[in-house]
Amino acid sequence: MSASSGEPLLSARELTKTFTSRGPGGVLGRRVAFTAVDRVSFDIRAGETLAVVGESGSGKSTTARMAAKLMEPTGGSLEFAGEDVTRAEGPALARFRKDVQVVFQDPYSSLNPRHTVERILMAPLDYQGIAPKGGRRALTKELMERVGLDPDHSQRYPAQFSGGQAQRIGIARALAVGPRLVICDEAVSALDMSVRAQVLDLLRRLQRESGFAYLFIAHDLAVVRRIAHRVAVMSGGRIVEAGPCERVFADPRDPYTRTLLAAIPRINPAWDRARRARADRASDPSQEAPHG
Amino acid sequence: MIRYLIGRLAGVVLILFAVCLFTYLIFFQLSPDPAVMICGKTCTEERIGAIREALGLDRPFLSQFGAFLGGIFAGRDYGSGATLVHCPAPCLGYSFQTDESVWSMITARLPVSATLAVGAAVLWLLVGVAAGLLSAVRQGTWWDRGAMALALGGISVPNYVLALVLQYVLVVKLEWLPFPSDVAFSDDPARWFQSYLMPWMVLAAGYACLYARLTRTQVIETLSENFLRTARAKGLSRPLVLRRHALRPALTPVTTLFGMDFAGLLGGALITETVFGLGGIGKLAADSIAKNDQPVIMAVTLLAAFFVVVGNVVVDLVYTALDPRVRIR
Amino acid sequence: MSARAGLLVVEDLTVTLPTTRGPVDVVKGVSFTVDRDDTLGIVGESGSGKSMTSLAIMGLLPRGATATGSVRLDGEELLGRPDRELRRIRGDGISMVFQDPLSSLNPYYTVGLQIEEAYRAHRGGSRKAARAVAVEALTQVGIADAERRAGHYPHQFSGGQRQRVMIATALVCSPSLLIADEPTTALDVTVQAQILRLLAGLQERTGTGMLFITHDLAVVSSLARRILVMREGDPVEYGEAERIFSDPHHPYTRALLESVPRIDDDAEVWL
Numbered sequence: 001m002s003a004s005s006g007e008p009l010l011s012a013r014e015l016t017k018t019f020t021s022r023g024p025g026g027v028l029g030r031r032v033a034f035t036a037v038d039r040v041s042f043d044i045r046a047g048e049t050l051a052v053v054g055e056s057g058s059g060k061s062t063t064a065r066m067a068a069k070l071m072e073p074t075g076g077s078l079e080f081a082g083e084d085v086t087r088a089e090g091p092a093l094a095r096f097r098k099d100v101q102v103v104f105q106d107p108y109s110s111l112n113p114r115h116t117v118e119r120i121l122m123a124p125l126d127y128q129g130i131a132p133k134g135g136r137r138a139l140t141k142e143l144m145e146r147v148g149l150d151p152d153h154s155q156r157y158p159a160q161f162s163g164g165q166a167q168r169i170g171i172a173r174a175l176a177v178g179p180r181l182v183i184c185d186e187a188v189s190a191l192d193m194s195v196r197a198q199v200l201d202l203l204r205r206l207q208r209e210s211g212f213a214y215l216f217i218a219h220d221l222a223v224v225r226r227i228a229h230r231v232a233v234m235s236g237g238r239i240v241e242a243g244p245c246e247r248v249f250a251d252p253r254d255p256y257t258r259t260l261l262a263a264i265p266r267i268n269p270a271w272d273r274a275r276r277a278r279a280d281r282a283s284d285p286s287q288e289a290p291h292g
Numbered sequence: 293m294i295r296y297l298i299g300r301l302a303g304v305v306l307i308l309f310a311v312c313l314f315t316y317l318i319f320f321q322l323s324p325d326p327a328v329m330i331c332g333k334t335c336t337e338e339r340i341g342a343i344r345e346a347l348g349l350d351r352p353f354l355s356q357f358g359a360f361l362g363g364i365f366a367g368r369d370y371g372s373g374a375t376l377v378h379c380p381a382p383c384l385g386y387s388f389q390t391d392e393s394v395w396s397m398i399t400a401r402l403p404v405s406a407t408l409a410v411g412a413a414v415l416w417l418l419v420g421v422a423a424g425l426l427s428a429v430r431q432g433t434w435w436d437r438g439a440m441a442l443a444l445g446g447i448s449v450p451n452y453v454l455a456l457v458l459q460y461v462l463v464v465k466l467e468w469l470p471f472p473s474d475v476a477f478s479d480d481p482a483r484w485f486q487s488y489l490m491p492w493m494v495l496a497a498g499y500a501c502l503y504a505r506l507t508r509t510q511v512i513e514t515l516s517e518n519f520l521r522t523a524r525a526k527g528l529s530r531p532l533v534l535r536r537h538a539l540r541p542a543l544t545p546v547t548t549l550f551g552m553d554f555a556g557l558l559g560g561a562l563i564t565e566t567v568f569g570l571g572g573i574g575k576l577a578a579d580s581i582a583k584n585d586q587p588v589i590m591a592v593t594l595l596a597a598f599f600v601v602v603g604n605v606v607v608d609l610v611y612t613a614l615d616p617r618v619r620i621r
Numbered sequence: 622m623s624a625r626a627g628l629l630v631v632e633d634l635t636v637t638l639p640t641t642r643g644p645v646d647v648v649k650g651v652s653f654t655v656d657r658d659d660t661l662g663i664v665g666e667s668g669s670g671k672s673m674t675s676l677a678i679m680g681l682l683p684r685g686a687t688a689t690g691s692v693r694l695d696g697e698e699l700l701g702r703p704d705r706e707l708r709r710i711r712g713d714g715i716s717m718v719f720q721d722p723l724s725s726l727n728p729y730y731t732v733g734l735q736i737e738e739a740y741r742a743h744r745g746g747s748r749k750a751a752r753a754v755a756v757e758a759l760t761q762v763g764i765a766d767a768e769r770r771a772g773h774y775p776h777q778f779s780g781g782q783r784q785r786v787m788i789a790t791a792l793v794c795s796p797s798l799l800i801a802d803e804p805t806t807a808l809d810v811t812v813q814a815q816i817l818r819l820l821a822g823l824q825e826r827t828g829t830g831m832l833f834i835t836h837d838l839a840v841v842s843s844l845a846r847r848i849l850v851m852r853e854g855d856p857v858e859y860g861e862a863e864r865i866f867s868d869p870h871h872p873y874t875r876a877l878l879e880s881v882p883r884i885d886d887d888a889e890v891w892l
Contacts, residue, residue: 519726519727522726523727525679525712527712527739529742540729617774617776
C-alpha cells in the first residue's frame with residue numbers, strides 16, 4: 001500500500017517548548033529558560049508513518065509529547081483533522097484522545113502491574129465511556145489476537161509476559177479505541193534485537209490492516225528505515241532535515257544527518273552479502289544443485 | 293553562593309513572620325480573653341478594662357501584632373505613667389501566671405533542653421548508626437535479624453513506658469543512678485552526668501531504633517549500586533570499598549533526617565522532661581498549656597518554629613556540602 | 622591448535638544462581654579463549670548469560686552464585702581463589718568497563734580520585750603521584766584539559782566523556798585483559814562510534830586483550846576477531862567473525878543476523 005496524499009491528518013506549525021526553572025537562590029533566583037523544541041513544523045497524512053529521529057536532548061520526545069497533547073506547547077499550533085487542537089479541552093480533547101493513542105518505551109512501567117490484560121485493554125474505552133460492541137471479553141480477545149498474543153491469557157498480569165509481549169499489550173491498548181494516529185515514543189528501543197524486528201513487523205501489519213498513521217519517535221536510524229515513509233531528523237530542538245525515507249537515507253543533505261548515518265555500526269558488507277547469498281541459495285532449491 | 297544564602301535567609305524571615313502572625317492570631321485572638329485570665333476570680337469590669345489597656349488589647353489587631361513584633365526586636369513599654377513597665381528587647385511579654393519575663397524564663401530553661409538534646413543525639417547516633425551498619429554488612433545473619441526485631445520493638449514502646457521501667461530498674465532496684473534532676477555541669481560534673489544519663493537513654497532509644505533501621509536500608513541500597521561494583525572491580529579492599537564508597541552515599545540522607553530531628557528536640561522534649569521533672573522548654577510548654585499562660589505558650593511555639601526553620605536551612609547547607617550534585621556555583 | 626596458550630582461557634564455565642525455585646544455571650558450559658592483542662565478542666540478547674560470564678571471570682558474581690569449570694589468566698586458575706587474592710588481579714590483570722557510566726561512577730567523588738584509587742590499590746605511592754598518572758590517563762582517553770577536569774565530579778561530564786573516564790580508570794594499571802560489558806549501549810550513536818574508535822586505538826597501542834560483550838552484532842563486527850554467540854546460558858556458536866557473519870551455522874545465529882536492520886544499499890523497503 002502507499003501513503004495517501006491530500007489533507008494532513010495531524011499538522012504541527014512552529015511548535016515550541018521552553019522550560020523555565022528558577023536558578024539557585026530560592027525566591028530571588030534568576031529564571032533560567034531552556035528551549036527544548038524550537039519552531040518545529042511537520043504534517044502527517046492519514047495512513048502514513050512519519051519518523052522523528054534524533055539523539056538524546058534533540059527534543060524528539062518533547063515533540064512527541066506535544067503532538068500527543070500530553071504537554072502544552074509554549075508556542076505554535078497543532079491541528080488534527082482540520083481542527084485546531086492546540087488549546088483543546090473538554091469534549092474536543094476527548095475526541096482527540098479517541099483518535100490519537102500513544103505507545104510508550106518501557107512496556108512494564110506503562111502497564112499497571114495490578115490490572116489484568118483485559119482491564120488494561122478496556123481502560124481507554126472506559127475512560128471514553130464507550131461500551132464495546134459484543135462485550136468486553138470478546139473485544140479483548142480480538143485485540144489480543146490482532147497483536148499476536150494468546151487470547152486465552154486475557155486474565156493474566158503484565159509481569160507474566162515477556163518484554164516483547166508486554167509491548168504488544170501496549171500496542172493492543174492503543175488500538176482499542178480505533179485510533180487514526182498512533183504515536184510511538186521509542187516503542188521498540190527497550191526490546192531485544194530479534195523481538196524488535198517482530199514488533200516492527202507487527203506495527204507495519206497493523207497499519208496495513210487498519211490504515212492509521214504513525215508518528216514514530218526513535219534514536220535508531222536503522223529501525224526508522226524499516227518503518228517510516230518520511231523522516232524528520234532533529235538536533236538541538238530543531239528539524240535539520242526532513243524528506244521521504246529513501247531520499248534521506250540515500251542522499252542526506254544536512255551534515256548532521258550524514259554524521260548520524262555514518263556513525264551507525266555496520267556489519268562488514270561483504271560478509272553480509274555472502275551470508276544472504278548463501279541464505280537465498282538454501283531457500284531456493286533450483287539453485288542448490290546446479291550440477292544436477 | 294552569596295545569592296543563594298541571601299535567598300534562603302529571605303525565605304527564613306518570611307516563614308518566621310508567617311509563624312508569628314498565625315501563632316499570634318491563634319493565641320491572642322481566638323483564645324479566651326487574656327485580660328479575664330490575668331484578672332482572676334475576684335474581678336471587676338474596671339480592672340479588666342485597665343488590664344486590657346495596659347496590654348494594648350483594646351487596640352486593633354494589626355497594631356497589637358505590630359507592637360508584639362516591635363517588642364521582639366526593639367523592646368516595648370506596657371501601660372503608662374506610674375504603671376509603666378519597660379520590657380527590653382527581645383521582649384516576648386510577661387507570664388500571666390508569675391509575671392516573670394518570658395524571655396528570661398526561656399533562657400533559663402533552654403540549657404536543660406539543649407543538654408538533653410545533645411546528649412541524646414550523641415547516644416542515638418553512636419548506637420543507631422553502628423547497629424544499622426553492622427546489620428547491613430551482615431545482612432541476613434542472626435545479628436541482623438535480632439537487631440532489627442529489637443529496633444522495631446523499640447520504636448513501638450512509648451518513651452514514658454521506657455522511662456518508668458528504667459527508673460524502676462536503675463534507680464529503685466539497682467540504685468546505680470540517682471533520680472534525675474537538673475544539676476548544672478559547672479556545679480558537679482559527675483552528678484550532672486549521672487542525672488542526665490537516664491533521660492538521654494530514654495530520649496535516644498526511639499531515635500536509635502529508627503536510625504538503625506534507616507541506616508541499614510540506606511547501606512543495603514548503596515551496596516547494590518553500580519558504582520560499588522566498579523569499586524570492587526578496581527581491586528579496592530573491602531574496608532575501603534565500604535568506608536569510601538558505601539558510607540558517604542548511605543549516610544547523607546541520615547544526616548538530613550538527623551538535622552531535622554535535632555532541631556525539633558531543641559524546641560523541648562515534652563514527655564521526657566515531664567516524666568523526669570527536668571525544667572526544660574518541654575516542661576515549660578506543658579506547664580503553660582495546663583495553666584493557659586498564653587505569652588509563654590506562644591513564645592515556646594515560636595522558639596520551636598525558629599529551630600525547625602533554621603535547622604532546615606542548616607540541613608540544606610550541609611547537604612550541599614555533602615553531595616556534589618547539588619553544589620551551588 | 623596453536624602451541625601458544627591464550628591470555629584468558631575459559632573452559633566449561635557454568636554459573637549457578639540460587640532462586641526461590643531452586644538453583645538455576647545461567648551460564649551452561651561456556652568455553653573460549655582470548656589472546657593478547659585480540660578481541661573476542663560475546664553476543665547475546667537479555668538473559669543470555671553474557672554478563673554473568675564476565676562477572677564470573679572477575680569473581681564479582683552476586684551473593685550465593687557459584688561458578689564451576691575453569692578460568693585461567695596467563696595459565697593461573699582464577700575460579701575458587703579467595704576474594705583477597707582476586708582483588709590483586711581485579712583492576713590490574715583484568716579490568717572492566719560497564720554499561721551505564723553514570724551509575725558506575727560514584728557521584729560523591731571527583732573522577733580524579735576515582736582513577737587515582739584504582740592506581741594506588743595496586744601500585745601504591747602518594748596521592749600526588751597517582752594524580753599525575755590519573756591526569757595522564759584522562760589525556761590518553763581524549764579528555765581535554767585533563768588536569769582541571771580531574772577535579773570535576775561525574776555529573777559534570779557528558780555521557781560519552783563519562784565512559785572515557787571509565788576506560789581511563791580501567792586502563793590505569795595497564796591490564797592484560799579488558800572486559801567491556803555493553804560499553805556503548807547507553808550512549809548516542811555518534812558517541813558510540815567515538816568510543817569504539819577509542820577502544821580500538823587503545824588496544825592497538827597497548828596490546829590489551831579484549832572481551833567485548835554486546836547485544837548488537839553490528840557493533841562487534843568491526844571490532845572482534847572471534848565471536849561467541851550465547852542464548853539462555855548456552856554457547857550457541859563460536860568461531861572466527863568472518864565465518865560467523867558470512868556463514869552462520871546455527872539457526873539462532875542466522876535469526877539474529879536476519880533481525881539486524883540494514884541501512885545501506887539493498888535494504889528491503891516495504892512501500
